[in-house]
Amino acid sequence: MGSMLFAVWRIIVEVFVFWRKKFLQWYHRRTPVEEWLALLRRASAYEDWEDAALQLDSLLGLDAWRHSPASRYYDWRLIASRLDALAAARSPAEGGGGGGITDVSGLVNLLRSGLVRNLGNITAPRLYNRSFAGTKLLIEEYITAVAEAIEDIAALPAPGSGGVVPAYYNTGRTSGAEPAPAGQQHVHFGVNTNGGGDNSSATSTSSESKRPPPPHPATMSNQAKLDFVHDTRQAFGRSTLVLQGGAIFGLVHLGVVKALFLRGLLPRIITGTATGALIAALVAIHTEEELPRVLKGDGIDLSAFAGRAGVEGGGVGARGEKAGGESLGTRLRTLARRVRRFTREGYFLDVKVLEECVRANVGDLTFEEAYTRSKRVLNITVATAGQGGVPTLLNYLTAPNVLIWTAAVASNASTPSLYGHRETTLLCKDANGSIVPWAPANTIDFRHWTHVSYSDKDSPLLRIAELFNVNHFIVSQARPYLIPFLQSDMHGPSLLETRNKTTAATAFLVRMVGLEIRHRLRQLDTLQLLPVGIRRFLVDEVVPGPSVTLVPEVTAGDFIRLLETPTRETLDYWILRGERSVWPAVAALRIRCAVETELDRAYQGARRLKAGGLRRRRSSTAMALGVPDREGRERANSVGA
Structure with missing residues (x-):
């Protein structure tokens, strides 16, 4: 029992x-949606993120929205008609028996008539937050067609060249970057350089004799090509990447630059403020071939931080290899060390470490030397509290002989309670190459950017627009006190908002309240009624033009990392955070910047062709006059010697 x-x-x-x-x-x-959403959030490479985004669009039916051109948020009829017109202008004449442009003048006029980045409202944020993987396919096809048309014009042979396409236009789109993965909506071009179609060899001679002769291949002189690309580029405008803030969170800027570089979307004009100035300097001094190593973190020297931590806190190697995840005790010792410094010397952080780190990575390059080396325009903003004599924007035009690392340190100048009563000295190179103090800044006391309220007329970003024809800003925001209250402009769809109407209404109200508060704070700041101590935490710099704001997702634990010493593991962590902030905005940035990138590439190629033609012309003229060229004269002199 x-x-x-x-x-x-x-x-x-x-x-x-x-x-x-x-x-x-x-x-x-x-559910499958939850699985793919988790993969989307954990992705460590853009290819994985894009695959998850495409799967989510398919599961949620968002791909049908992308395939349908109609939408009330942009003029889809205008875009469709211009796409058809581009296709007609680029198609060969009937009976031509081959490819190639036959109406160059018509294609040029068509392109110039649509030189607006936001043509038909195609850059509206609503069009990029409805789908995970991109926007309307009609918009993507139109931008691709415009870029391909510019490519076709740039590849036209010059009269008398025998129809040979310049080698400059047979290169890839992403110089120095990894090849674009399959399925990516990269602007990819192919130019038919044969002057004919895919004619079969089996066609009889009699049938070919009945076929009308092909039209003469279209040509364009190097000077006409350079004029067209220059004028078109000037009318379209340029973009700048603005790196703002902020403490150790500023390392996410490296990830932002890396993601843009690998997608071929990194602007040639880079602007930095505070910690962003350090990252901008690090990026702008390197060539296309050197950037991949730097953006992986391998080319960054952190020995200044490691050495200081080894002296004061103990136990970190020469390049900071040890402290990948610092213990709570180490963080508390760091905090205690900074508190003791504040009580003993009156300031919280050691700016000497910052100076050593910047100089170790940048060296004694000037703005002009960096531009000559990399062809990237580096802008560093400094705050002078209205003191005259020094521009608030330093670059190779306004301060060509100033050392970059001293400008980056000046951009990080802050309150005495944070960095102490230390004067920041700008250094420059004189005519003999010696490093001396920059005379215009000898009497300037640099301030933190939040201590200066720029008006519209003297804003550094507005000055960039004036100097370099910038009309589009890509802003990477990493200030710790602003990140919790901000969201990237292109953040993709919210599943909660799409599935629950109550949640959608609540999210809408929260956003409206936040926008209203920011508007009222800006009004108080304009009237100079907002105290400086509050302003630095609540008011962000006004961007004078269309912009895309990229904000990394951070957790409460990330704020504890503010006490960590930067190490290689810390770099990897923040670089990935920065990359993830860019991926949802890749589709929007491609629509905004693909045409600009192609214009810039065509302009550089046209300039090289024009310069080569001038050299050949001078050489032939010298030979006709019986005057040997420079190289021949040098060889003759060396032989005679």
Whole structure:
């Protein structure tokens, strides 16, 4: 009897355990959407992120929205008509028997008539927050067609060249970057350089004799090509990447630059403020070939931080290899060390470490030397509190001989309670190459940017627009006190908002309240009624033009990292954070910047062709006059010697 009761009890327990396990599996199960959403958030490479985004669009039916051109948020009829017109202008004449442009003048006029980045409202944020993977396919096809048309014009042979396409236009789109992955909506071009179609060799001679002769291939002189690309580029405008803030969070800027560079979307004009100035300087001094190594973190020297931590806190290697995840005790010792410095010397952070780190990575390059080396325009903003004599924007035009690392340190100048009563000295190179103080800044006391309220007329960003024809700003925001209250402009769809109308209404109200508060704060700041101590935490710099704001997602634990010493592991962590802030905005940035990138590439190629033509012309003229060229004269002199 007892054994029977035990057997029954055992069966009941086994049944209970079985169904309990099934219930827990059912309760914690994930739907396919949740699985792909988790993969989207954990992605460590853009290819993985894009694959998850495409799968989510398919599961949620968002791909149907992308395929349908109609939308009330942009003029899709205008875009469709211009796409058809571009296709007609680029198609060969009937009976031409081959590819190539036949109406160059018509294509040029068509392109110039649509030189607006926001043509038909195609850059409206609503068009990029409806789908995970991109926007309307009609918009993507139109931008691709415009870029391809510019490519076709740039690849036209010059008269008398025999129809040979310049080698400059057979290169890839992303110089120095990894090849674009399959399925990516990169602007990819192919130019038919054969002057004919895919004619079969089996066609009879009699049938070919009946075919009308092909039209003469279109040509364009190097000077006409340079004029067209220059004028078109000037009318379209240029973009700048603005790196703002902020403490150790500023390392996310490296990830932002890396993501843009690998997608071929990194602007040639880079602007930095505070910690962003350090990252901008690090990026702008390197060539296309050197950037991949730097953006992986391998080319960044952190020995200044490691050495200081080794002296004051102890135990970190020469390049900071040890402290990948610092213990709570290490963080507390760091905090205690900074508090002791504040009570003993009156300031919280050691700016000497910052100076050593910047100089170790940038060296003694000037703005002009960096531009000559990399062809990237570096802008560093400094705050002078209205003191005259020094521009608030330093670059190769306004301060060509100033050392970059001293400008970056000046951009990080802050309140005495934070960095102490230290004067920031700008250094420059004189005519002999010696490093001396920059005379215009000898009497300037640099301030933190939040201590200066720029008006519209003297804003550094507005000055960039004036100097370099910038009309589009890509802003990477990393200030710790602003990140919790901001959201990237291109953040993709919210599943909660799409599935729950109550949640959607609540989110809308929260956004409206936030926008209203920011508007009122700006009004108080304009009237100079906002105290400086509050302004630096609540008011961001006004961007004078269309912009895209990129904000990294941070957690509460990330703020503890403000006490960490920067290491290689810390770099990897923040670089990935920065990349993830860019990926949802890649589609929007491609629409905004693909045409500009192609114009810039065509302009550089046209300039090289023009310069080569001038050299050949001078050489032929010299030969006709019996004057040897420079190289020949040098060889003759060396032989005679």
